[in-house]
Amino acid sequence: MAGFVGADVDELRAFAKLVDTASRQLDDTTNGLSAALASTRWLGPDGSEFTSHWNSQYKPGLTRASGSLHGLVTILVKNADEQQTTSSDTGGGAGNGGTGKGSSDGTTSGDLGGKSVDDLEDLSSDELRDLAEKFSKDPDAAHDWWESLTPAEQARLIKNAPELVGGLDGVPALDRVAANANIAGDQIEKNDTRIKEIEQKLAEPWRYALSAITGPGDIQALNDELKDLKNENKYLQEAVDGDVQLYTYDRDADRIVEMIGNPETATQQLTWIPGTATDMNSFYTHGVQGLPDYVAGAVPGTVAFVMKDGTYPQWDLSHPPSDTSLAHDLGVTQAQFQSGLEASGFESMPNTAVGHSAGLAILTASESAGAHYTNVVSLSGIGMAGGWEPQQGTGYYDYTTGGDAILAARGVNGLLPSDIEFGGSILDPSVTLSFERAGFPLTPSEENGFSVLDPGIGWKTPTLFDPLLKQSIDNHSLIASTNTSHEVKDGLIDLLSGNKPAGS
Structure with a gap:
């Protein structure tokens, strides 16, 4: 036991935590610089030379340093555990051997619902x-x-x-x-x-x-x-390697939440709720994380959560974007996510929440379920359910592109087709349509407490190859992508920086 006998267990664990934090900060710095370099138009030989050195020397060196720190954490924790065991065997020793506390329902260390750590492993x-x-x-x-x-x-x-x-x-x-x-x-x-x-x-x-x-x-x-399996494996390997952080991953339940940034050093939260047709493959192909990753990387101290905590609205009759019950259920889950995050020791901090398309309905449903946000941003959002009201102290902002496809669905609330059933015979076929009340009557407008801002994305004179309908659909997706306008990017960065966006 030479080398750590008599060591203070609490001090060893505290030092391990400090080293672990330093390792993660180094990872964040490396990732932040990589993202900044990728998004910066640095032309010419100097830019090419630095990019080459960064990829071949600087970044690998920082990664190795972070790995060494992480290895030191393992050694420190091992030494603390051995010291704790030695102290327990001899009836003494320096430092506290453990907290000795149980959960609120009276269970003891290692006991969850009457199951020990050994039980849980089985x-x-x-x-x-x-x-x-x-x-x-x-x-x-x-x-x-x-x-x-x-x-x-x-x-x-x-x-x-x-x-x-x-x-x-x-x-x-x-x-x-x-x-x-x-x-x-x-x-x-x-x-x-x-x-x-x-x-x-x-x-x-x-x-x-x-x-x-x-x-x-x-x-x-x-x-x-x-093709889908290979995309999935490539993404999951990034999670194994630590390049992607999965806060939630339950493939069978259609749940995935990706975390961007370091929660232990964060000073603010970005909650990102994507829109209609978001599925697991949207994450595997990095289709929905680009803009939140860019915005979070532009404001130091930001930790972002890109959400899909369940099956999201799709372009079909079983899960349409107008489904108010689906939005309600996902909103309740979203509120529970936030409660769980705060219970985990995540400090209360400013939280800017962004909802794209049907994501706005989910986001505002989470408010009705008890969640609170510093700012709520609609990116061509579909609207809010009846009975929703803006919360005091929350800033509300809307960016909607000119001629956006979502405009046709806003304010719609009535009986909409929910199912179709074919019957009868070949000679006497029948079709039965089922209807249910759906849609979101409240729009993200000034009347409902939103500052309506210029998105910097309009529509051009339609042509044969670029008709208005195509533009309206393309712009609806464009606003939440990395190719969105400077107005949208700057507005989100302003909010994360504690400022109001231009025009508000």
């Missing part, structure tokens, strides 16, 4: 997810339980019960990210197995003509699945 993935859902209803108690564990116990659960840790509200963000990185690694292996199956079938289609592949349509479906 549960199946589905059982762990069920526990996470159950105990997320009381995130404060879940946080107390997590903090009652030793670092070694926490590390065991992150590795061996990641579905619990990665989905349990109240667990600190970085611990959830570590757990979900393990889940991502497991999913890569499962996807690889399926990829090999598909590639074998595509290589020898005649062998499967009577089963899996019966025609060109099936071959195309397999090609599409193969």
Whole structure:
């Protein structure tokens, strides 16, 4: 035990936490500089030379330094655990051997719902997810339980019960990210197995003509699945490598939340709720994270959460963007997400929330469910449900492009088709339409408390190759992309910087 016998356990753990924070800050600095360099138009030989040096020397050096610091954290925690064990065996020693506290329901260290750490490690993935859902209803108690564990116990659960840790509200963000990185690694292996199956079938289609592949349509479906799986694996590998931080990842439940930035050094939060047709592949291809990543990187101290905490509205009758009940349910989940984040020890700080398209309905539904934001921003948002009211102390802003496709859906509230059923015979067919009340009657207008701002994106004189309808659809997507206008980018950066956007 030479080298740490008699050491103060609390001091070792405090130093480990300090080194861990330094490692993560170094990662943030590296990522921030990479993003800034990528978005800066630095032309000429000097720019090319620096970019080359950055990619080949500077960035790898910073990454190695961060890795060394992370390795030191592991050593410090190991030494603290060994010192704690030695102190317990001898009945003495310096420093506190543990908190000794239990959760609010009387459970003790390592005990969640009557299950010890050993018990939890033996549960199946589905059982762990069920526990996470159950105990997320009381995130404060879940946080107390997590903090009652030793670092070694926490590390065991992150590795061996990641579905619990990665989905349990109240667990600190970085611990959830570590757990979900393990889940991502497991999913890569499962996807690889399926990829090999598909590639074998595509290589020898005649062998499967009577089963899996019966025609060109099936071959195309397999090609599409193969492409999606490869996109998914590429993204999940980024999570395993630490380049992507998954705060939530539950593939089967259609849930994914990506965190951008360091929550331990953050001074403000950006909540990003994308719009209609957002799915898991939208994240795998980095289709929805570009603009929040850019904006968060432009304002130091920002941590962003890009949301898809459930199945989002789609362009179909089962989950249409006008579905008020779907928006309500996702809004309740969004409010629970925020409560869980705050219970995990995430300090109260300014929170700018952005909703694109149907995302605005989800965002404002979360307000009705109890969430509070410093600023609410509509990017061509569809609107708000009846009964919604602006909250005192919250700033409301709307950017909607000229001739935007969303304008046709704003203010609509009535009986809309919800299902279609075909029946009868070939000679006497029948079609039955089901209707339900849907739509969002309140628009993001000055009448409802919003400052309506110039988006810097209008429409041009229609041509044969660029008709007005195409422009209106393209602009609706453009406003929430990295290619959006300077007016939108600058406005969001102003809000994160504590200022009001131009024109408000």
